[in-house]
Amino acid sequence: GNSVTQMEGPVTLSEEAFLTINCTYTATGYPSLFWYVQYPGEGLQLLLKATKADDKGSNKGFEATYRKETTSFHLEKGSVQVSDSAVYFCALSEFNQGGKLIFGQGTELSVKP
């Protein structure tokens, strides 16, 4: 079945450091890929998405490219801020399977000033 695997956390970085959170997936068809963010005490928010191979999703300085050949969707940001501290979830969805979102286990990011 479909699955998503993220790098383990927690990840601790200094402000302005470069961020990469790895995400790989297994899917039977052609999924859409998402990154969601959960700030402390809040629900999930969509950060970015990509719906087909080679698409690049971007938002708030974060980027991720849909790589079909490596089945990956790594999240990157060139310079993190303290306000980026949150839990990040990679997810996929195949709308021909009821539109279910399959999530990775989440990666906690802590950015220190």
Add this chain to the structure above:
Amino acid sequence: SQTIHQWPATLVQPVGSPLSLECTVEGTSNPNLYWYRQAAGRGLQLLFYSVGIGQISSEVPQNLSASRPQDRQFILSSKKLLLSDSGFYLCAWVQGARGYTFGSGTRLTVV
């Protein structure tokens, strides 16, 4: 506008007590609706989804059940809570190509 409401925000319940969490959406019709659970220190697990009134698909065997009595209402229930039911419960719906919208969540602590 399209919104999703979920309540209560927090809940503390004793083991063996019943549970009812409600989720409603506004501004759309016939949405696909989902219940997810996030256990402490773990990722999000899909519990149930529904593509229409009275239609419920269960993803994992468990102590919980779901119902969809109306088009825009999705209810998560349990007859007798277990300690392992503690977690953060999120309702979500799909807005077609715009993707998913999540409710604000219910933090359930079973004591």
